[in-house]
Amino acid sequence: MAKLYFRYGAMNSGKSTMLLQAAYNYRERGQMPLIVKPGVDTKAGTSVSSRIGLEKPVDVLLAAGQSLSAAIEKVTPLDQVDAIFIDEAQFLEPAQVDEAFTLAVTTRIPVLAYGLRSDFRSRAFPGSARLMELAHSIEELKTICRCGSKALLNARKVDGEFVAHGAQVAIDGQHAEYESLCGRCYLEKVGPIRYDA
Incomplete structure (x- = not known):
């Protein structure tokens, strides 16, 4: 059984960089990763962009209320996908997270979601809260504060x-x-x- 992964961290913890590296590793081995991001994230347009200069166009720009599997099927058949990478996963709707979980479990395609846990008011984003509830694996990506302590x-x-x-x-x-x-x-x-x- 494949799993739903949630890799979260504060700003500047390298989430997008790690996503791009992991997707590259799949491609390098002849596999088919798909990169998805919610359409509400207009930063970098239709690409995933890391602060260190790495950038890659997304395969799927997921609209509000849109089915994840239906959006993927518009690009390629699900049975040809080896992994699904989701950037800015905090912007997913809870129903889209539910679908990501279902896809991982029923299609045996791992879904790796990267995003923030909470907003600037320290409140969980709805997508992040649902990922915390459903993800098989949750990993914190760390970064530092201006004072040198761990940023939270x-x-x-x-x-x-x-x-x-x-x-x-x-x-x-x-x-x-x-x-x-x-x-x-x-x-x-x-x-x-x-x-x-």
Whole structure:
């Protein structure tokens, strides 16, 4: 039986780089990996792009409400796919995560999802929460804070100032930038963590 994997980390933990490397390894061995990303992620257009300069066009741009298997079948028959890689998996809808789990279990195609666990307010993205509930394997990818400690949280800056309020999704280019911080630096820069805020 294949598995659903969730590899998560704060910003700048190398998620997209690792995805591109793993997909390359499949191709190098003559296998057929498929790269998917949710369409809401407009960063890098229709490509997966890592901060170290690696970039590859996606095979499937998954729209809101779209079936994962139906989107894949528009590109290639499922029985020709050896692995499914999903970038920015936090933007998946819970139903799409359910389908990714079902695909892994019933088709024997491993599904490897890479994404953030939580947003700039320290709240789980719906897709990430569902991945935490269903994934057979969960792995944290680590990065460091500006102080050198392990980064745990993602902070949003608007006009150079850290903010604690706003819409959950604001993709690069929408007047927001992000920084990964440890818990102490997050509290100092952003302020107290409050779930009801």
